[in-house]
Amino acid sequence: MKVEALFKMTYGMYIISTEYEGKKNGQVANVGGQITDKPARVSICLNKNNLTCELVQKRKAFTLAILNEDAPLKYIGNFGFKSGRDVEKFENSKYIESKNFKLPIPTEYTVSYLEAEVEEVQDMGNYCVFIGKVVDADIIGEGNPMTYAYYHKVKGGLTQKNAPTYVDPKTAKA
Numbered sequence: 001m002k003v004e005a006l007f008k009m010t011y012g013m014y015i016i017s018t019e020y021e022g023k024k025n026g027q028v029a030n031v032g033g034q035i036t037d038k039p040a041r042v043s044i045c046l047n048k049n050n051l052t053c054e055l056v057q058k059r060k061a062f063t064l065a066i067l068n069e070d071a072p073l074k075y076i077g078n079f080g081f082k083s084g085r086d087v088e089k090f091e092n093s094k095y096i097e098s099k100n101f102k103l104p105i106p107t108e109y110t111v112s113y114l115e116a117e118v119e120e121v122q123d124m125g126n127y128c129v130f131i132g133k134v135v136d137a138d139i140i141g142e143g144n145p146m147t148y149a150y151y152h153k154v155k156g157g158l159t160q161k162n163a164p165t166y167v168d169p170k171t172a173k174a
């Protein structure tokens, strides 16, 4: 199997957020997308070590904010390289509350967002795959949605080891 073939897959750049018992948290995720139309459903894949995974399991709902190409590495770093177990990520980030579940939706560098109710959770070893029914969605910003490739090639961003698509730089050929 040529594992490099997987590197040709394309992804977006999202912030998955939720709230449970007063704790608001969010994390960067590139693995996610729409999987059905009626009703609209999305799937996301979260590492079990991430606080976001734990909170989404408990709250059974999440928001997904689609980042635009202007999002700076510092902003992405707050959500993608820090854990809500150590920091309050929404302390210095602007957000609005989702309509149904009152979950945070980060608004800076966000093109559009979805709010989803978890319908199913699949245990995938180190990860949980969540399937969520979209209960609200809106366009709240401008610009082009950032792709995972743009984040790497243009922004010079790195992937965090908890991401499902993480490749150890020591073993990567492509």
Ligand SMILES: Cc1cc2nc3c(=O)[nH]c(=O)nc-3n(C[C@H](O)[C@H](O)[C@H](O)COP(=O)(O)O)c2cc1C
Pocket (backbone or CB within 6 Å): 025, 026, 027, 028, 029, 030, 031, 032, 045, 046, 047, 049, 050, 051, 052, 053, 079, 080, 081, 082, 083, 084, 085, 151, 157, 158, 159, 160, 161, 162, 163, 164
């Ligand atoms: C570009 C990028 C993509 C990522 N994609 C995912 C992903 O799809 N799923 C995941 O669980 N973690 C992903 N991560 C890692 C989490 O964002 C990271 O582990 C975060 O610190 C978890 O925060 P939390 O503990 O507050 O939930 C990604 C990180 C980066 C920088």
